[in-house]
Amino acid sequence: MKFKKIVAIAACAMLTATTILTGCGNSNSAAGKGKDDVTTLTWYSIGKEPTDLKLVVDEANKYLEEKINVNLDMKFIDFGDYNQKMSVIINSGEDYDLAFTCSWAGDYLGNARKGAFLELDSYLDNQGKDMKTAIDQRFWDGAKVDGKTYAVPNQKELGVAPMWVFTKEYVDKYKIPYEDLHTLEDLEPWLKVIKEKEPGVTPLYITKGFSFTTFFDQLVDPAGILLTDKGLKIQNMFETEEMKKTLETLRRFYKEGYINADSATAQDDKTVKRFVTKGDGQPYADTLWSKTLGKKVVSSTITDTWITNGSTTGSMIAVSKNSKNPEKAVEFLNLLNTDAKLRNLLNYGIEGTHYEKVSDNQIKLIDAEKKKYDVPYFAMGNLFITDVLHEEPKDKWAAFEKFNDDAKVSPALGFKFNTEKVTNEIAAINNVLEEFKATLYSGSVDVDDYLGKLNAKLKEQGLDKVLQEMQSQVDEWKKTQK
Incomplete structure (x- = not known):
């Protein structure tokens, strides 16, 4: 499963909104100003709406009025519904102000190219100049689409670090050398042990969102390159050995x-x-996974950490092209990414109600199991200015910076595919993938038969044309690289 969608981590970390679209045409930002000339910004974020959202946003608004004369109208849309509902919101022309977007939700590349998001470069030299400096330049480089910036990256882990996540109870009970287990095949002897000795336990837990593409930089599903291929040969992932x-x-x-x-x-x-199970991790992810699952877990890396086009755009906040308040929206994002008080408030809630201070930069959640205020930390701005949980080391964010610096870089990093000539083909291909992928990854069907059917349908829907167009663009892009 995709842990970052389950656990609300700093990584992939990991993330049932009750957001209702009936209010889509009545954005507060349409009126421009609220009471006492305060600008109200409508912000769509990803994840389940927290029980105490209003309590926290009211507190944040007191601070924001003081600092920049802004209020927030925050709306959450759950992970499984985000793509579809944001597509409706964007296509309706609603004048919302801010929205979560990335490589896997909210279609950053597609919405940037079709003009749904505001180009931010001129604002980054003015209202956003502080966050421009605070956020690692590699995130800004990754955010570029045809040389322009259409969203603010949420600073977190920069690379993709797929991991096996083990329930510690069974690791301890059977003395399993989990740190030495990396490949699928490495797991097999221990899956057998669990199957035989723990009849109530699923040895390898897979959900509909599971995938295993640890060898591939997927530029547009299912087209991309092998991570080790400096020649940049574009391939269909499902035709690789x-x-x-x-x-x-x-x-x-x-x-x-x-x-x-x-x-x-x-x-x-x-x-x-x-x-x-499988998760996408980063330093100290075990602590957050344990918190979310309610049981202790430990992990091992599956592959090296890789920085890819998908990972550099793995969590971002865009400003709508239809926003009536673009300057204030960027001013807010600038504060969100540089002001620790605001960032911690939106991340953890209210001190004394949702958490208590343990030391200068460490906090302990209050009644964590009730989760009255629980949001995807990775989606809310610059993680590196947040306090850390009391179980985590004080130098956690320094470890993240080292993690980012040590990651390997995909040979295709920086390439952005222009889909204009193959838009219809990509839409048809996505429908085929939706039909086949979950079943194929589940292990529940014959591989030769089902994989053959998948690849035949992909070809019928024009995948070869997509591969050829991507290869042509990659070849031209290579000429511009030093």
Whole structure:
């Protein structure tokens, strides 16, 4: 499963909104100003709406009025609904102000190219000059689309770090050398142990969002390059030997009973007892995963950490092209990314109500299990100015900076595919992938048969044309690289 969608981490970390679209035509920002000439900004963020959202936003608004004469109208849309509902909001022409966007939700590249998001470069030299300096230049480089910036990156881990996440109870019980387990095949002997000795436990827990593309830089699903390919040969991921081997292993695991029977359709259920699952991690992710799951976990890396086009745009906030308050929206984002008081308030809630201070930069959550204020930390701005949890080291963010500096770089980093000539083909291909991917990754179908059907349908819908167009653009892009 995709842990960053489950656990609300600083990474992939990890993330049921009750946001209702009936109010889409009545954005507060349409009126421009609120009481006493305060500008109200409508902000769509990703994740389940917290119980105490109004309490926290009211507190934030007192501070924001003081600082920049702004109020927030925050609306949350849950992970599973975000793409569809934001598409409706954008296509309706609603004059909202801010929205979460990224490589995997909110279609950053597509919305930037079609003019849905405001170009920010001139604002970054004025209202946004402080955050321009505070955020790592590599995030800004990754945000560029045809040389222009259309969203503010949320500073966090820069690379993709896929990990196996093990329930510590079983690691301890069977003395499992989890730090030495990296590949799918490494897991197999221990999956067998759990299957035989823990009948109520799922050895390898997979949900509908699971994928295993640790060898590939996916530029447009399913087209991209092998991470080790400096020649930048564009391939269909599902025609590579690496993918076939992965799917065959998953199929074998499923037949052995190591994978949950509902893996093709399952939504993550934290009550399911599991030995291991897959997450996208970063330094000290175990602490956040343990907090979310309500049980201690430990992890091991699956591959090296890679910085890809997807990872540099993995969490961002855009300003709507239809915003009536673009200057104030950028001024707010500037404060969000540089003001620790505001950032901690929106991240953790109200001191004394939702958390207590342990030391200068460490906090302890109050009644954490009730989760009255629980948001995806990675989606709310610059993580590096937030306090850390009391179980985490004080130098956590220094470890993140080292993690970012040590990551390997995809040979295709910086390339942005212009889809204009193949828009119809990509839409049709996405429909095919929606039909096939979850079932194929679940291990529940014959690989040769199902993979063959998938690739045949992809070709029918014009994948070869997409591959050729991408290769042509990549070849031209290579000429501009030093």
